[in-house]
Amino acid sequence: MSVVKLSINTDAQLKENAQKVLNGMQLNLTTYINMALDQLVKKNGVPFEIVGEMNKDQATQLLKMELAKAIDDIHDGKVLDEQQLAERLGI
Missing domain, CATH: 1.10.1220 (Arc Repressor Mutant)
Known part of the structure; x- marks a missing residue:
């Protein structure tokens, strides 16, 4: 390293x-x-966790980052179907 x-x-x-x-x-x-x-x-x-108030631009940027991460997860197959989700939640 x-x-x-x-x-x-x-x-x-x-x-x-x-x-x-x-x-x-x-x-x-x-x-x-x-x-x-x-x-x-x-x-x-x-x-x-980032605490405190965010302005509109900060909130928008955070949401865009979370959305991009979610889309990447979908493309990478990191998703659960309904049955898998129910099993994971124990329901």
Whole structure:
């Protein structure tokens, strides 16, 4: 595995607060960012719920991304028929 340097810009107070939380968990910022990136790839999307109010453009973009993912799932055969769904739900 080759390693690359990643540089980001963030609010100084946000970074400090995040480091305090991570220190309490015995993690550092680099480890956390790598964990988040790994989950982003594994889940093919943001690995956590985004909370707060969204404006119309953000909501539209989120819906478009979810729709595109659903269409990809259909094309990849990642769908259940009615019987499979009932079995999975135990009904």
